[in-house]
Amino acid sequence: MFKFAKPTDLPDWKEERPDFNSDEVTSFIFNPHRSQSIENQRKRLPIFENRDQFLYLLETHQFLILIGETGSGKSTQVPQYLLESGWGCDGKTIVVTQPRRVAVLSLASRVADEMGTSLGQTVGYSIRFDEQISNKTRLKFVTDGVLLREMLTDPLLKKYCVIMVDEVHERSLNTDILLSLLKKIAKKRPELRLIISSATLDAEELKNYFTWKTKSANDENGSTEVQQYKKGEAAIMNVIGRCYPVDIFYVQDPVPDYVKASVDTVIKISIHEPPGDVLVFLTGHEEVETTVRLLKEYANTVAESSRKDKLQVLAMHGGLSNEDQLQVFQRPPSGRRKIIVATNIAEASITIPGIVYVIDCGFVKLKWFNADTQTDALVVVPISQASAQQRAGRAGRMRPGKAYRLFTEDYFYTLNRFTPPEVQRSNLSSAVLQLKALGVDDIIHFDFPSPPPAQHLAVALELLFALKAIDSSGRLTDPTGLRIAEFPVEPIMAKMLISSNDFKCSAEIASIVAAMQVQALFYYPTRGQDSIKARIARRKFEACEGDLITYLNVVTAFTKHGDCPRWCQSNYINKKALKRVLVLRSQLIKLLQRLGIPYSSAEGEIEPILRCIASSFFTNTAYLHPCGEYKTVLADVVLHVHPHSILYAEEKAPWVVFGEVLQTTQLFMRDITIVDPLWLEELAPHYFQKVTER
DNA sequence: GAGCACTGC
Incomplete structure (x- = not known):
């Protein structure tokens, strides 16, 4: 038995104050002051006392680092202060980024509420598959992923005058990449203002990252209008929370x-x-x-x-x-x-x-x-x-x-x-490709807020080269690399979508790729009768070729029976996931068509689909070693079949490709497909000559 | 033989 010590009064702790209303990130908002007028509520927020200081600092600095604990009201109030003081009146827009979709939705609707307008007018939002924007929109909430995508068509983000990046302390991959690109943009656009907003963070470290100009300002264009303005300099502002x-x-x-x-x-x-x-x-x-x-x-x-x-x-x-x-x-x-x-x-x-x-x-x-x-x-x-x-x-x-x-x-x-x-603990192939597409050629010396290990970058570059997305000098290839970068999926999946044109099976590959984007198509009950029933139900969709063809069967069956409520339940199919698969699928097909790749179907033939899978997943190949275990072709690492794979209980095929490997208790391959090694040699000769010499 | 934290385009 254990005992708890007496309460300890941690100084860093007592300062933490929860919010009373508006900085909530989910749609479940508890507001004990509902009866007060909105105006009064806004004035009660801690950040209200910093309003003038905030506006002054933003007038005089290009970067403003806003350290505000939960409940300070920064996410809802700062954008409104900007609008009230005239930012966003010159035909340009204020944009606020969030790491999560639900936060974008709830913030946008809260701010529209406070301003007495409806969503899509002055205040709008944009997330994948959903957007409320009009030409009246002056303040826009987006996920940071959406803003990164916008940079592909508008590299300097010229339509925005102020960009606020929120929840920076979470240090998500997209947030970090966005920050480094915004720093570059800011050098080219001195009039652009950046607000970096975070709960707890080493503010000085961030300030140093964003201060690239140490000389005094206005030495380049001595316009009187910007005399007070220190471009390239960062100010820090602390807001207390509650x-x-x-x-x-x-x-x-x-x-x-x-x-x-x-x-x-x-x-x-x-x-x-x-x-x-x-x-x-x-x-x-x-x-x-x-x-x-x-x-x-x-x-x-x-x-x-x-x-x-x-x-x-x-x-x-x-x-x-x-x-x-x-x-x-x-x-x-x-x-x-x-x-x-x-x-x-x-x-x-x-x-x-x-x-x-x-x-x-x-x-x-x-x-x-x-x-x-x-x-x-x-x-x-x-x-x-x-x-x-x-x-x-x-x-x-x-x-x-x-x-x-x-x-x-x-x-x-x-x-x-x-x-x-x-960014320091992720596979970076997607991020590197995205940076390349935005014109960053020298990834190794790229100015990340926290640089990833060089080896992670090298691995990402190797994969992109194997997929022919970049050439031997590291440049994005045209059109393959450019096309792969367009897709909102991992490069290897994007490559498969593009290759589907060669095998005339884009319809099937789009279903497979969409299915691989969601967590789990099936429910896996852990105990009792249910787990056995679920296993039997899964067998209905089983394909002897492996998981990817099984997914295709599930997606096809769902389009036929998905509307029947009992069908999903009795087959242990995750309806939420499958619905998302169909939305993703249609987005992928639209993108393919935009890139000039027509919709085509293998009409029930399996081999073209398998060849297409092999032609893209060749870097993820494992062979059955005489010792009875699978090993990677790349490095002879021992791999195991994941218990969720349809091939788990089957006799082991000599060659397989896999979607990913995840190490938990062992290294497990997931999303496995049986392939013919001759296809690998034929479809990826640049990669596979040495393999069959084994 | 035995198992998937959480996001996002």
Whole structure:
């Protein structure tokens, strides 16, 4: 049994204040001041006191770094201050980027509300597959991915006068790439203003990144209008947030098993602490299910008694259906305390109201690119201090809260301050291609905010060269490279779409590529009768050639039966995912047609489709070694068939290609297709001569 | 033989 130490008063912690209304990133907004006029609410926000300072700094500096904690109101108010003071009146637009679609939607509608207009008028938004924009729009909310795409047609983003990049502390891949490109643009467009907005971040580091001009300003064009203006210089502005204090508790001794410790802590809270919901952070879906099961067993024993500590236990992770996810937002039955056991989805992506207690296991599952094996690994690593702070903050949004950390205080101070940015732990082939398409030739010396390991860049360049997207001097090829860059999918998938023209099967390949973009077409129940039934249901779609042809069968069947509600259910098909597949598919087909690749179908023939797959996935080939294991052709790394693959229980074919490799307990190949090695030699001779010499 | 954190174009 473990004990929690006395609450520790962390200085960096007490400053965290939750928001009262408008800076919420999900559509579930709790607003205790609903009765007040909008004008009054806006004035109550902490950032209101900084309004004039903000406008002055933006007048005099090209870059403004805005450090504002949750609840400062920066995401909703700053864009309005800009409009009110005349930015966006010269026919140009203000744009605000967010890492997530849901944040774009809720911010845009909140700001339109506050301004008394409807969406698509002065205030609009643009996300993939959805947009509300008109020629009246002066303020636009977008995902950072959308803004990156816009740069392909408008490299200097000339239609914008102010660009605000929000949630920079999350350091998503797109945010980092956007920042570096915006820095370049700003040099060419001195009148452009950039606002970099972040919760916690090393502001000085960011300031140094953005300050490229050390000399005094106005030495180039001495126009009086810009005399006060320091182009290329960055100012930092801090905005206080607002939030209730959260007491932090640490365990006195390290816990051997954080799943068990989580369960014990929930039980302790339920017995000893006043009412208030509990949020538990664990690393994966399996841990979540185990914890939920243990807590439900406990809850059942309690429910039969007349005690007060009755619980409603709910799981929250990305694999759940929409309906199951929505449950965590509903009020628990009266007299019950709601316990939500979640993965990292609850750290930033969704906000659950009513949380007073947080339990933090101290770990997170992260995708990590391994350049040696050229594969992704999904590894459980200790969280950063910033993450721990973010998780604890989830307890102080309604009233003072408590956070229980399942690690010691000493250990906390050994953690990294920040999680390494995504750009440093990702496969960069897509990002590199995108940069090339935007005219960045020298990737190795490109000015990233946090440079990725050189080997990651080298691996990306090698793959692009193998796909003939770039030539031996590293330049984007015309038309192959240019075309691949146009597609909103991984380069290898884009290459397959383009090649489908040669094999006259673009219809089928579009279905396959679309299906590979979504998480899971099937539900995989983990226990009981359901898991067996699901397995039997999957067999209906099984193709002996492998997973990709199976996906094609699923997509084809869904277009026929998908509208029947029982059909998806009885076949354990993820309806949400399949609907998205069809939307993606039609986007891909439209893009193909725009590039002059006509719609064509193999009319039931399988071989052209298989050849097309082989012609693009040849870099991902594995052969059956006499030892009985698969090995990569590239580096002789041992690979295993993922248990979700349709080929898992089958006799092993001598040659396969795979969509990706993910390392969990072992290196697992996913999205596997059986191929004929002669095709590989024929279709990718530049790559495969040496292979058959084995 | 045994298993997928979370986003985004």
